[in-house]
Amino acid sequence: MKTDRRTFLKSLIGFLSTPIWYPYRARAGTLVSHPIVQNVGTDCATIVWGTGEGGSSAVRFTRDRGLTRSAAAVARGFPPADTDLPAPYYQHKVALTGLDPNTDYSYAVFADGQGLAEGDGLNFRTSGAGRLSFLAFGDCGSGGAEQKALAERMQQERPSLVLPLGDLAYGRGSFEEFQSRYFGVYREIMKRVPFFPCLGNHEYMTRNGFPYLALHDVPIPSDLPDTDRGRYYSFDWGNVHFVALDSNDPLERAVQGSGPMLEWLENDLRSTRKFWKIAYFHHPPYAGGAHDDDPLSALVRSHVVPILERYDVALVLSGHEHSYQRSYPIRNGAIVRDGEGTVYVTSGGGGAGLYPVSPNSRVMFGRSVHHYLQAEVDGSRLALRVMDISGNEIDRLVLAPSPRVSEAGVVNSASGAPPLAPGTLISIFGRNLATEDQQAAGTPLPRELSGVSVTANGELLPLLFVSPTQINAQLPFVLRDGAALRVRTANGVFDTPVIVSESAPGIFAVAHQNGELVSGASPSRPGEYLTAYGTGLGAVTGPIAAGEPAPFAPLLTARLPVEVEWGTARLRPSFAGLTPGRVGLYQVNFQVPAQLPSGQQPLRLRVGDSTSQPVPVPVALD
Template sequence: MHRKIPFHLAPFAAALALLAASASAGTLYRDPFLQKVGPDTATVAFRLAADCTPEVRYGVGAADQAAVSQDRGKIHAVVLTGLKPGTEYTYEVSACGLRTPAKRFRTAPVPGTRNVHFITVGDFGTGGSNQRKVVAAMVKQRAELFVALGDNAYADGTEAEIQNNLFVPMEALLAEVPFYASLGNHEYVTNQGQPYLDNLYLPSNNPDGTERYYSFDWGHVHFVALDSNCAVGLASADRCTRDAQKAWLERDLAGSTQPWKIVFFHHPPWSSGEHGSQLSMRRHFGPIMEKYGVDLVLTGHDHNYERSKPMKGDGVAAPGEKGIPYLVVGGGGATLRQLPGTKPDWSVIRDNQAYGFLDVKVVDGTLTAQLLGADGSTVDRFTLEKNLPPLEPLPEGELALIVEGERGVAPHQALFRATPSLQGATVTWDFGDGGAAEGEAVDYVFALPGQYTVTATASQGAVKQTATALVQVTRAESPGENPGAPDSGTPGDETPDSGTPDGGSPSGRAMGRTTPPAAAAPRAPRPPSSPRPWPCWPPGACTGAVRKRARRPLPRA
């Protein structure tokens, strides 16, 4: 007599997930991290546990292209070229017969694009639990780039500390968000920061061709990284001099054509924290930054948060004068410290209670920044405004389309924004599942897994412009399943057919002026495992809801 033995999928899926994780761990000594990402290029760096010739597989949606490493041994930095601006790519590392789990990144937008989102913090590289909590909160912001303010590898910036206190605890962030770093005094302890620089692949557009200070553009923002250790006399003359850095900064800022200018480094020119203000940075570099209209200065060093009023020279800028707000964002993970004395008049706010980071969005002529705690709290929020000239009209027939949230887990919320060149045009949306909406900016929730082609159409009379984008939605994982695994289309799962996830009824909702889709197909998606700002739950509770929204961050799936 033969007895049927039941097959349980969950343990099998858990075993596959464990196998994938083991493959990654067995292949790599250091997980992939992103460097020098531009509109059409990106560097994927990693270290192998054994010698072999690896390749990076990448593509839009599927990783169907390959770039083979030109390096030998265990240290690799693979440059991807021919990429599309402002586009989300999937990538994975294939090495020694094994393949890492898929990751994703977004290329820089076309220069001058007036929409930039970045995160920044310093004094985090301890390898401890507070750092990891801050990292987890940063990952959720889905930022385009990460600006690090120094003291990124405590206590001495050794090779082991760089691995264990920077790359290991930050791996989830650095694998998907490009990393732009400045040097802290703790990195300088070992050979003036050279091991730290040897582990990174940063821009080197200064006369010496080093990575100690550099600049780059992202959209309509010009970023400048300075080496304040050099400026305060911690570097030997063969590594860096203050005068050479000052001369370079003046040339760099004078040559920038971007309307927003942000400078970041470690030692704060204005601080009422334990270390206080670094007067050498203020008096040598402040006048240059004021002369060329720098909008914001970001620093660390003191283990707290502080924001100054707009400053000029050695004091607060007079009414009607342009000044520079100076920020200390030093609560990334190292022990928070006491704030001595009372808050000075030039200080708007200071805090030494919350571990957290600064989340910054620059849209057109408005910069909005929030100091977000690792616990989800908002410690500070401020805006900067400037008048920008009108954008040049797009070529006739062109419709610019921005998507935030091209991939996610059902129910998945994505933001769509279309900018038509037709004046006064009406924009309508087809979300590929039968749902529709109207408006230049709309949110839409895809309730079911599938691959959707989203079409925007701008109409003015008989003239029309169209643009399309692809959105990939996977099903929510069961306990023990691999969260990164794509929907397999196995029985019980909905798979796309003719643009709809089940071959029939549409599955989503838009917040804009909408044509409500029909009722969703039978299988309700599982609730997310952690709180997410869905417009409603369960999904069927808000079918047909109408809401127009401004651009804002969405949860990382």
């Protein structure tokens, strides 16, 4: 048959626009667990699926629809004796790496080079900075009508991630129950949204949680013993630090001194700098109902809650009580004002039969109802909605933690201690400050960064850096004996008085003339000139506004007399004043005397009547 040129082009275009590069063929009966996405991070994701056969398998993926990248799967076979399934089960797992944050990816699943029909047209989004949303629910895996109706409602949501709160597959957390009552029910959500679960008591009823552990891929903390791996973990998403705990066996062992979970929790919360900290686990510390006397809830209250509150965890999610319950804000067991304590939410209405709510003095609101939680985190505000099976909102909660400055938390940035002199670079330590880390882009320094501002006696301070736990700023050069410092965020203000003195020097570092820091590996030598960099030397010999870099000409020198005390030596500096081109930074230049003994001698700056902290400065005489 002859074909004219136009028809040929038309057929070619039609050919190119048809997705035939990857032929898909149904493999009915082969795929026993549909592809889902797990353990998504800023640059990684895991795709998992299950078949009844082994063989080579892979995931093809890209940011666009071309599916030009490929990654081979690792298959793990489970014989029926291990799974209670009627036939062998093969789990295929691919860890995708090198992804970009906050980016949509398409993926498709292949077996023996053939695309699986159920594994086509899938997508997920990596985590990253900015807003996020999540769903949470517990005690879901009944396989009943209520669970499925809630799952259908949740399919209409567009969460970044989902937090299942334990008891995911009744009654014993077996492989078959996980397939039919968990992965099967949430498949439409799981293929595009990662679930980050925790273990309930029912997960432990089959081989100490073996099916749960085998079927989930979660972040694994380093240095955990094999007994604990996969049972508790933490991860960051946007400006939230999520912590999933296991309130079953690992908690009991930790309380008895034979397990590391509580020590790990303390270290984990101490090391995060995220604005939001959200913890979740199965057994609720504060809820009233059928499990009032559960000894594991008592262990949570006595051993987990104090750690969570010490590190200002804002929200704690649990299940186990088959109802919805929300606590008052709580700190050290007492009810406190909004924004000043931890709120404990129990969400155990994910599908299993409901329990009545009984009174609990710390519970503000409770209802025996099937539901799920829907949360939006936008900067320093978290809005939580509780949705029932008919799509009605049955509770709403907004968390907006107000800024707090620590006791004696305003210090000279160099010495780490009060008091403070005019013009000093200061650090303010606290919590609920900025929503994320942000550095000033340049000079003159901004008066607001990431929604945070600071005033001293009403005057806005120039800011160098802000984070959820620290602010670096400069005090004005004109300031009276005392100053009222006010930190303002979108959620409120915190006032704290600070003591101001004429001079209050602190030393950042001592450097050679070439800029290299003086250290044990690079000691000072007699006769050379050194520079001590610091802040807090007070007034200078010319006008300069806070936030502005010091001029190169004329140099601005310190008005008060400055002396270098080094061991027993008293040295007159060749220069003491503001470092040209820098904001709030002073430098003191001096010559290393001949009479110092070899070794480390403490060096201090004396400015007027004040003396800096000592810093060890080594001298070598050879």
